[in-house]
Amino acid sequence: MSTAPVKRTSIPNVAAESRAAFAAWVDAHPDGRHFGQVLIRPESSGGYRLCHAEDEGATGLQLYENPRAAREIAKLTGDGEYRPLKSAPNLRRGWALLAADAGDLVTAMNGLYPSAVVHWYLYREGSLDITNYRENAARQSGIYKRVQRLTDQGVQNAAKACCEDAVCLKKTLWDVDEEIPLEMNRGEGEIPCPEPCSVFVSFARRVRLFERENKRDLDAIGLSPSEKEDLSALVEAAATGEVVMAREAEFEKPLNERRMRYRRLTLIPKLRPPVANE
Amino acid sequence: MKALVIVGHGSHLNEDSSLPVYEHAERIRQTGEYDEVVECFWKEEPSMRHVLDMVESDDVYVVPAFISEGYFTQQVIPRELGLAGPITHKGDKTIRYAGPLGTYEGMADVILERTDDLMRGKETSGRTALVLLGHGTDLNKNSSGVIYWNAGRIRERGVYDLVEVGFLDQEPEIGEVVTSVEAENVILIPVFIAEGWHTRETIPEDLGLSGEVTEREDRTIFYGAPVGPHPSMAALISARAREMEEKFVHGAR
Structure with missing residues (x-):
C-alpha cells in the first residue's frame, strides 16, 4: 500500500480550529444562523439553542439537552422514513436542542450534518480539498467499479438528479473532472460538498446500468426496458390514486425520487420531443 | 490526546445497520479511556474519507467493526482513510490501524x-x-x-x-x-x-x-441474536485498540 497524497497540511488541527471558528460565527449573530435546515442561536448563558429553521418561535418543541441526541433527531423523517443522506431537505421538525458550549454545539452539528462544520471551515479558509467525479470513480472497486464507465453526460444528469437543492442541501463543489464543470445548479447552502458521496456513487452505478441498457435494448420507439418498467410502475401507482415513492436511496425501485428526476432529464425529451421554433 | 475511530459498514436502506457501532462507541466513551470516540462508515456519514478531519487528537486508533479480514478491512478501509499500513503519519497525527474483530482472541x-x-x-x-x-x-x-x-x-x-x-x-x-x-x-x-x-x-x-x-x-x-450488537463487543473493540497501543507505542520503547 502506498500513502495517499495529502495535499493540505497547512492547518494543524482542523477539528479544533473549525470548532472555534463555527462557534464564533454563530456568536457573531445573536439572532441566529441558518445552517442546512437548522437555526442555531447563541444563548445569553453562553450555550446554544438549535431547532428546525421552520420551528423558529414555535412552542411545545421536544427539548433535548444531550448533544448526541442530534443523531437520533436526524435519523428519521417526520414520516418515520430512514434518512441515509443527512443533507437531504427532510429534517424533521418539532424539537429543540440545547448545547452547553462550543464542543457540544459541534457534537450536535455532527449528528445533524456529519462533517459539515469542518468542511464549512476548510471551505472558508480556502483549504478544502475537492475530489472530482473521475478521481473518485477511479478508486472505486467491487460492485462500484462500473461507475468508472459512466459517460460525462451521465455524470451531468446524475448530479442534476441526485444533488440539486430539491434533494440535497449541500453546495456541490466537485466537477466531472478538471476540464468539465458540472452544469447543475450547485446550491447556495452553507454546507460544502467536496466529493461525490456514497449515495451519489450508488446512484451513479444505477445510471451507468441505464446507459448500458440504452445501447442494446431499445424498442421500436426508442424506450429501454427500465424506462418501460418505470412508466408501468407510475401508471399502476397513479391508477390507485396514490403514488407511494420508494425509499430515498432505493435506486433499484422505479418510484424513487432521484430516479424519477433522472427520467425527467432523459425520458421526457424522448416522449415529448421539443417542437422546433418556426 | 487519544482518539478511537470505529469504522462500520452502514447502510443506505437499513437504519439499524450502524446502531451497534454507535452503541459500542457510547459504551467506550463512558469508560473515559479515550479523549474522543468517533464513528465513521462506508455507506453512511461521516464517511471514512472525512472522519480524520473531525478528530482533534494526535494519537488515533482505528478499529474496523467487521468480523473478518477481507475486502473491506484490507482494501476499502485503508484506501478510504488513506492509510499506508498498520501505522500512518498524517500531519501531526499518528494513525494506528487494528485488525477486525472476528479474528481477535476475545x-x-x-x-x-x-x-x-x-x-x-x-x-x-x-x-x-x-x-x-x-x-x-x-x-x-x-x-x-x-x-x-x-x-x-x-x-x-x-x-x-x-x-x-x-x-x-x-x-x-x-x-x-x-x-x-x-x-x-x-x-x-x-x-x-x-x-x-x-x-x-x-x-x-x-x-x-x-x-x-x-x-x-x-x-x-x-x-440467538447476532454477536455484533452484544455489549461485550465494546470491550473487544477497546482491547483491539489497546493491543495496537501495546505493540507499537509501549513495545517500541
Whole structure:
C-alpha cells in the first residue's frame, strides 16, 4: 500500500480550529444562523439553542439537552422514513436542542450534518480539498467499479438528479473532472460538498446500468426496458390514486425520487420531443 | 490526546445497520479511556474519507467493526482513510490501524456470552450442538476462515457436545447443517455485526424458524441474536485498540 497524497497540511488541527471558528460565527449573530435546515442561536448563558429553521418561535418543541441526541433527531423523517443522506431537505421538525458550549454545539452539528462544520471551515479558509467525479470513480472497486464507465453526460444528469437543492442541501463543489464543470445548479447552502458521496456513487452505478441498457435494448420507439418498467410502475401507482415513492436511496425501485428526476432529464425529451421554433 | 475511530459498514436502506457501532462507541466513551470516540462508515456519514478531519487528537486508533479480514478491512478501509499500513503519519497525527474483530482472541468469549444469554432459563435434555452461522462467500476464504477459527476455539473448551459451522453463501449450507447435526438441541448463533435483513428475515424464513425456539420432530432449534450488537463487543473493540497501543507505542520503547 502506498500513502495517499495529502495535499493540505497547512492547518494543524482542523477539528479544533473549525470548532472555534463555527462557534464564533454563530456568536457573531445573536439572532441566529441558518445552517442546512437548522437555526442555531447563541444563548445569553453562553450555550446554544438549535431547532428546525421552520420551528423558529414555535412552542411545545421536544427539548433535548444531550448533544448526541442530534443523531437520533436526524435519523428519521417526520414520516418515520430512514434518512441515509443527512443533507437531504427532510429534517424533521418539532424539537429543540440545547448545547452547553462550543464542543457540544459541534457534537450536535455532527449528528445533524456529519462533517459539515469542518468542511464549512476548510471551505472558508480556502483549504478544502475537492475530489472530482473521475478521481473518485477511479478508486472505486467491487460492485462500484462500473461507475468508472459512466459517460460525462451521465455524470451531468446524475448530479442534476441526485444533488440539486430539491434533494440535497449541500453546495456541490466537485466537477466531472478538471476540464468539465458540472452544469447543475450547485446550491447556495452553507454546507460544502467536496466529493461525490456514497449515495451519489450508488446512484451513479444505477445510471451507468441505464446507459448500458440504452445501447442494446431499445424498442421500436426508442424506450429501454427500465424506462418501460418505470412508466408501468407510475401508471399502476397513479391508477390507485396514490403514488407511494420508494425509499430515498432505493435506486433499484422505479418510484424513487432521484430516479424519477433522472427520467425527467432523459425520458421526457424522448416522449415529448421539443417542437422546433418556426 | 487519544482518539478511537470505529469504522462500520452502514447502510443506505437499513437504519439499524450502524446502531451497534454507535452503541459500542457510547459504551467506550463512558469508560473515559479515550479523549474522543468517533464513528465513521462506508455507506453512511461521516464517511471514512472525512472522519480524520473531525478528530482533534494526535494519537488515533482505528478499529474496523467487521468480523473478518477481507475486502473491506484490507482494501476499502485503508484506501478510504488513506492509510499506508498498520501505522500512518498524517500531519501531526499518528494513525494506528487494528485488525477486525472476528479474528481477535476475545471473540469466542463474546459468542459464548451470546449463547448463555439465549439459553438462560431454557431446559434441554440430550446432546447440544452450537452452530456458528457466517455469511461466507466463495470470493474470499477469509470470510469463512474466521468462523471456523472461532468454532475451533470454542470446541477446545468442551462446553458443547458439538460445535459446527454453516453459511448462507457457501458450503456447508446452514439449512443442511441445522438439519443433519447429530444433536437434540441446536443452538444457532449468527456471527454477524448487526441485526438486519439476513438475521431478521432470510435466515428465519429459510430455516422455518418460529422465533427464539423452534421445535422440530427430532430436535429443538434455539436461534440467538447476532454477536455484533452484544455489549461485550465494546470491550473487544477497546482491547483491539489497546493491543495496537501495546505493540507499537509501549513495545517500541
